[in-house]
Amino acid sequence: MYKANPAYETPDDCTRLWRYMNLGEFLQVLFSKELYFCRTSEFPDEWEGTLPLSFLQLLREIGDQVNFSAVKAFLEKLVVQHAISCWHANEVESVAMWALYTDGLDGVAIQTTVGRLKRAFAECPEGINICKVSYVDHSSSETGGLNALTPVLIKRRSYEHENEVRAVISAVQDNVDLTELARRPLSGVGLFVSVDLTVLVERIVLSPKYPPWAKPAIENIVSGAGLKIRVETSDLLKSPESLENPRNIRTR
Numbered sequence: 001m002y003k004a005n006p007a008y009e010t011p012d013d014c015t016r017l018w019r020y021m022n023l024g025e026f027l028q029v030l031f032s033k034e035l036y037f038c039r040t041s042e043f044p045d046e047w048e049g050t051l052p053l054s055f056l057q058l059l060r061e062i063g064d065q066v067n068f069s070a071v072k073a074f075l076e077k078l079v080v081q082h083a084i085s086c087w088h089a090n091e092v093e094s095v096a097m098w099a100l101y102t103d104g105l106d107g108v109a110i111q112t113t114v115g116r117l118k119r120a121f122a123e124c125p126e127g128i129n130i131c132k133v134s135y136v137d138h139s140s141s142e143t144g145g146l147n148a149l150t151p152v153l154i155k156r157r158s159y160e161h162e163n164e165v166r167a168v169i170s171a172v173q174d175n176v177d178l179t180e181l182a183r184r185p186l187s188g189v190g191l192f193v194s195v196d197l198t199v200l201v202e203r204i205v206l207s208p209k210y211p212p213w214a215k216p217a218i219e220n221i222v223s224g225a226g227l228k229i230r231v232e233t234s235d236l237l238k239s240p241e242s243l244e245n246p247r248n249i250r251t252r
Contacts, residue, residue, distance in 0.1 A: 003127030013115030
């Protein structure tokens with residue numbers, strides 16, 4: 001279920017979120033009714049989960065009281081135990097996100113809102129935080145709040161175009177023994193988390209390049225999964241001439 005975290009910003013419930021994916025991932029979501037939460041080690045950016053300078057400075061300041069190396073190693077291990085689902089916040093579709101996160105032809109985008117994302121995990125036993133990612137300079141001390149989620153909620157400024165919101169299952173759940181947590185083997189495998197798709201999904205949009213003849217098959221699959229949602233095709237590649245003919249302008 002959703003768990004508020006006052007240390008970080010959760011966007012308003014009406015904030016529109018998108019997840020861009022290839023057709024195979026979309027079908028997996030429909031058939032399993034699960035979302036995959038990945039580990040930081042699965043991201044292509046090697047800076048994911050890196051402890052910011054502010055964390056390291058704080059540890060050095062209390063170095064007389066603790067073993068700096070031991071605590072740093074524990075925090076790094078803690079970071080890789082978090083599980084993350086990434087979403088793009090935007091009122092409209094993004095040409096860049098289609099290009100970055102799909103293969104083009106078989107791309108699919110799920111559109112939801114922060115409020116829907118909160119409610120979609122109502123039956124999930126783990127506490128799920130939904131937080132906005134901060135884009136920072138890792139060498140700076142200005143990295144926001146300092147707690148267990150800090151390393152998974154900051155990214156380098158070169159990624160600001162992603163405007164990311166993350167749903168995070170924290171490694172530190174209520175009543176977890178930190179000594180036991182420290183003994184856990186490092187895991188590079190994420191979690192599949194049950195989700196109510198009828199609550200989560202507000203729109204389904206196919207890639208601008210998706211072939212029209214294949215759309216009915218997707219519509220049948222979506223209907224078979226119990227979703228009463230019209231499958232749309234993105235109009236980002238429509239020609240300027242379509243503006244001159246109102247009959248060619250798709251309404252929502």
